[in-house]
Amino acid sequence: MGDVSIISEWNLTLARLLKEFTFDAGLPTIILFIACIMLWFCIFKKVVKLLFTFASLFIIILCYKETPKILLSPLLTQSERNKQENISEIFNKSLVDNPLPNCVKEVAGIVVLGSGIYQKNIPSSVAQTRLMGLSHLIKNSGYESVWSKHKLPIVFSGGKTNINVGQSEAEAMKNFASYTYGYDINNFSLIAEKESKNTYQNALFTKEIFEKKKYGKKIILLTSSQQMFRAKRVFRKQGFEVCPVPVATLEGYGEGVFNFANAAKSVSILNEYFGVVGYALKGWLSL
Numbered sequence: 001m002g003d004v005s006i007i008s009e010w011n012l013t014l015a016r017l018l019k020e021f022t023f024d025a026g027l028p029t030i031i032l033f034i035a036c037i038m039l040w041f042c043i044f045k046k047v048v049k050l051l052f053t054f055a056s057l058f059i060i061i062l063c064y065k066e067t068p069k070i071l072l073s074p075l076l077t078q079s080e081r082n083k084q085e086n087i088s089e090i091f092n093k094s095l096v097d098n099p100l101p102n103c104v105k106e107v108a109g110i111v112v113l114g115s116g117i118y119q120k121n122i123p124s125s126v127a128q129t130r131l132m133g134l135s136h137l138i139k140n141s142g143y144e145s146v147w148s149k150h151k152l153p154i155v156f157s158g159g160k161t162n163i164n165v166g167q168s169e170a171e172a173m174k175n176f177a178s179y180t181y182g183y184d185i186n187n188f189s190l191i192a193e194k195e196s197k198n199t200y201q202n203a204l205f206t207k208e209i210f211e212k213k214k215y216g217k218k219i220i221l222l223t224s225s226q227q228m229f230r231a232k233r234v235f236r237k238q239g240f241e242v243c244p245v246p247v248a249t250l251e252g253y254g255e256g257v258f259n260f261a262n263a264a265k266s267v268s269i270l271n272e273y274f275g276v277v278g279y280a281l282k283g284w285l286s287l
Contacts (some may be wrong), residue, residue, distance in 0.1 A: 103243035108216030114169030115160020133247030168194035233285035
């Protein structure tokens with residue numbers, strides 16, 4: 001009986017390992033890796049071998065399950081890292097820091113950055129997560145009644161980024177906020193900044209709104225934790241006093257050791273690094 005148990009456990013372990021290495025991107029990734037090794041024994045030119053090997057290794061690295069976490073870590077504060085590690089546990093509690101930072105006191109407004117739109121009045125899943133973060137922010141702040149009484153400005157920033165939808169991200173978020181927070185969101189002063197197409201324009205056009213309405217420059221900036229490193233520096237460059245409240249991302253990582261979901265997440269984070277470098281070179285932010 002003991003031998004049968006050992007064999008059964010071994011078979012389960014083997015099956016688990018096979019699933020880990022063949023799930024989703026795993027099988028083509030390993031086949032590609034084997035093809036690379038075989039190429040080295042053929043008569044192809046060395047440059048072709050190097051290019052093919054580089055491309056293969058790049059795909060393997062991007063698809064590896066730990067790559068997104070490694071890339072994301074330098075962009076986060078320690079509290080944000082802790083929140084990301086326990087995201088499944090905190091989903092129904094708070095997507096933002098609780099307790100909130102002291103800087104949320106006496107702010108002139110809240111700025112929520114957009115992140116795509118699916119169809120009219122339905123922002124992307126990332127944008128919806130930010131709206132849930134906004135709800136948690138207001139309810140956990142301790143200033144909900146005061147902010148509501150004084151109609152604190154909440155600026156949703158994002159232009160028309162989907163050519164198939166004739167609506168801006170900001171308008172979609174503004175309308176969708178009544179689902180994530182409740183109808184009482186209308187007790188605040190809701191403003192849609194509908195022209196921006198990137199983070200720099202988010203800050204620039206939001207600045208125009210604040211100056212036109214003669215609001216103060218101390219704001220709560222709410223966006224995904226992945227984008228906050230760049231966003232808060234861009235807004236500070238435009239003269240805002242920023243109280244950053246990052247929203248934990250709910251994007252999961254794929255199953256198995258290798259997975260295309262990991263590659264998509266890795267590429268998204270790499271784009272953030274490119275954005276930081278590009279914005280710094282253009283003078284849009286200071287590191």
